[in-house]
Amino acid sequence: MKMTRTPGRNTWGRQSGAVLLCGGFLALLGAVIWPSGERGDRAGVTVLRVAYPEYANKPLQQLWANRFAEYERQHPDVRIVRVFADWSKQDIMTAAGMLPDIYFSNSFYTFKERLRAEDLTPYIHRDNAEFRLDDWIPELIEDCRCEGRTLALPWYFNIALLYYNADLFKAAGVPPPNDSWTWDDYVTVAQRFNRFAADGRPVQWGTACVFGWWEEWLTHVNMAGGTLFSDDWTRCRMDTPEAIRGMAFFHDLVLIHRVSPAPQDGVLHPFLNGKSAMNWGGHTMDWPFLRTNARFEWDVALLPAGPRTRVGGERVSATFCIYRKSRHKEQAWDLLKFLTSYETSREWCRVGLTPVRRSVARDFFLKKNAQGVFDEPPQHRETALRAIQYGVNQPQMPNFMEVVLRFFQPEVDKMLRGQAKPEEVCRRATAKANQFLRMMGASRAELAKERGL
Amino acid sequence: MNRETRLFFLFVSPWLIGFLVLYLLPLGASLYLSFTRYSILSTPRWVGGLNYQACLLGWEPNFYNSIKVTGLYAVLAVPLGLITALAAAWLLNVKGVRGMGGFRTIFYLPSLLPVAASGILWTWLFHPQYGLLNRGLALLGLPSRIEWLGDSRFALPTLVLISLWGFGGSMIVFLAALQGVDRSLYEAAELDGAGRWDRFRHVTIPQISPALFFNLVMGLIGATQVFSIVYILQESAVGGGIAISLEATQFYVLNIFNNGFVYDRFGLACAQAWILFLAVLLLTGLVFGLGKRRVHYER
Numbered sequence: 001m002k003m004t005r006t007p008g009r010n011t012w013g014r015q016s017g018a019v020l021l022c023g024g025f026l027a028l029l030g031a032v033i034w035p036s037g038e039r040g041d042r043a044g045v046t047v048l049r050v051a052y053p054e055y056a057n058k059p060l061q062q063l064w065a066n067r068f069a070e071y072e073r074q075h076p077d078v079r080i081v082r083v084f085a086d087w088s089k090q091d092i093m094t095a096a097g098m099l100p101d102i103y104f105s106n107s108f109y110t111f112k113e114r115l116r117a118e119d120l121t122p123y124i125h126r127d128n129a130e131f132r133l134d135d136w137i138p139e140l141i142e143d144c145r146c147e148g149r150t151l152a153l154p155w156y157f158n159i160a161l162l163y164y165n166a167d168l169f170k171a172a173g174v175p176p177p178n179d180s181w182t183w184d185d186y187v188t189v190a191q192r193f194n195r196f197a198a199d200g201r202p203v204q205w206g207t208a209c210v211f212g213w214w215e216e217w218l219t220h221v222n223m224a225g226g227t228l229f230s231d232d233w234t235r236c237r238m239d240t241p242e243a244i245r246g247m248a249f250f251h252d253l254v255l256i257h258r259v260s261p262a263p264q265d266g267v268l269h270p271f272l273n274g275k276s277a278m279n280w281g282g283h284t285m286d287w288p289f290l291r292t293n294a295r296f297e298w299d300v301a302l303l304p305a306g307p308r309t310r311v312g313g314e315r316v317s318a319t320f321c322i323y324r325k326s327r328h329k330e331q332a333w334d335l336l337k338f339l340t341s342y343e344t345s346r347e348w349c350r351v352g353l354t355p356v357r358r359s360v361a362r363d364f365f366l367k368k369n370a371q372g373v374f375d376e377p378p379q380h381r382e383t384a385l386r387a388i389q390y391g392v393n394q395p396q397m398p399n400f401m402e403v404v405l406r407f408f409q410p411e412v413d414k415m416l417r418g419q420a421k422p423e424e425v426c427r428r429a430t431a432k433a434n435q436f437l438r439m440m441g442a443s444r445a446e447l448a449k450e451r452g453l
Numbered sequence: 454m455n456r457e458t459r460l461f462f463l464f465v466s467p468w469l470i471g472f473l474v475l476y477l478l479p480l481g482a483s484l485y486l487s488f489t490r491y492s493i494l495s496t497p498r499w500v501g502g503l504n505y506q507a508c509l510l511g512w513e514p515n516f517y518n519s520i521k522v523t524g525l526y527a528v529l530a531v532p533l534g535l536i537t538a539l540a541a542a543w544l545l546n547v548k549g550v551r552g553m554g555g556f557r558t559i560f561y562l563p564s565l566l567p568v569a570a571s572g573i574l575w576t577w578l579f580h581p582q583y584g585l586l587n588r589g590l591a592l593l594g595l596p597s598r599i600e601w602l603g604d605s606r607f608a609l610p611t612l613v614l615i616s617l618w619g620f621g622g623s624m625i626v627f628l629a630a631l632q633g634v635d636r637s638l639y640e641a642a643e644l645d646g647a648g649r650w651d652r653f654r655h656v657t658i659p660q661i662s663p664a665l666f667f668n669l670v671m672g673l674i675g676a677t678q679v680f681s682i683v684y685i686l687q688e689s690a691v692g693g694g695i696a697i698s699l700e701a702t703q704f705y706v707l708n709i710f711n712n713g714f715v716y717d718r719f720g721l722a723c724a725q726a727w728i729l730f731l732a733v734l735l736l737t738g739l740v741f742g743l744g745k746r747r748v749h750y751e752r
Contacts, residue, residue: 091493091494398492413698440513
């Protein structure tokens, strides 16, 4: 029997198939681009999206979960959705207008945040009775301000310090570093800890420098009286005698005094492994890590003063901002207050972070044997608080990373291999950076006019 | 527009919308952005050809260096990769060996490993002090303090060495091609007195030339787009306190990424992406032009 086609039914089937296919596709597209906040809001619950840093620190992760749960318990009409978004993803989300209501940043990027963060100044003034601005460490709040606006709130800070192995100092009968130390004292004492094997191979160093980024060499430059940029941000100023002196000190530590392993020596975590008596810089964020892994007593001191000043070590606070296009700014502000409150700050301290509130420092951070937490090193924890005044929040301008990483770091790496002199490095990289800034840079005044999306 | 045409567009609409929204629109946007100063957070500001000038006149200091690094890598890694993959496929095509399936799987397995995991693995294998490679050299009494990643003379050859690890994909293509070679051609060549090398050169190579050409084109495109492994090596080396030569490992696409996401210069990054696109187009056209005379397709 000959089969016959039924055009009508067939067309209907194809049409429905096409409609279903398109419908499904559009629904999928909608589900992806429709912010989850709005979906939650329809159910009568405010959904707050929060991007927070995913540190590999279990107690801290647990604490995040606990604090969010506590807030939700206190506010049944709020649901917190945690969003994983690293730096790049946050930028892309901003361009798409989909940044979470609260997102993490740090004071290094305050200048960048002026384009997307809500100004918190009016909220702080309005709720000051509860917020207590005078309770915050002023430098840390100042680092979050740009163009007269408070764009973020800190929740812990990092500050450059001199770390030392107290056991090694005690065994050698050498007094530990103190506030009067200068660069010369630092080098002299570091040299006393250098140890060599029979074949001349170094087996212990006086200190350990920071390689691969600007943390240490820029600190030396600052302490020698140099600056990276001119005040109007149009020129790099690393070719001045002061800046060169700072760079030369870094060079000499590694290649002349040889008190630190060079990058090419490939020594893994010399301080942590007990192979260096001191360690320059370092993040206070590493304290929990050091407490767990160091097999010796360690402590901290102020960085030794440079020929011009003691000011110059890096100071960076981890911060939170509210997205200026958030649909729930008031609720986000309420949650932000909770995350930076006395109670929560104390909890951050408990897992090993530094305090941003004076009251938490006084009642908890500086107290020995506070609920068993601070039996652990460092003994001179107050040094971290004292060092704040000597720290600097790096130049708040977009060309900073570009100039230090693109122009200087490869040259500094060559210098540490003995392939270039400090003066050559500073002059060559400055010339290149200035050519680039002349063509591609923007002045402070120009950047101030820049507007966010 | 008749019913059939309407239905056609209805059916292809998911693809069509996807193409327009996810490809054509970003393509056009990136072309526009390449003529602007754009930091992803601020509104783009028209700067004309400044970004292209910055690249071509060398104001962007990594532009020519990244071309040099990428070009050198392509010149070294592509032929070596092809030879390795072909050699492995040749070995795995031997008849009558027991457990050949297992061997094929083992050779292909590295290609399945995530780049992040293998990147970290390589960082530690090449560690100057604790790395397995230097330890092995020390046991043999050879110079063993080589900085595989930190010394600018070794960094690029080391990356070429790492690239050979992932030859599985090309190997499979070669293996399929080798299995498709007509045995009678070998027999005929043998009767004519052709030795092993002659059979390989005059029978195998022409017969597998489409596969060779395919792997060559893919290899070249892949070499111009190296990113993940270098990014991970750089990050894990710096994070682990291991020296790595940033200059010798500054690949073109990594430079684009840094311009966009580290230095907030999306306009410059877009201009570099367009330059890369045109260069790859030109290169592929050139290879296709040469391939016409060398590649033998069955009619």
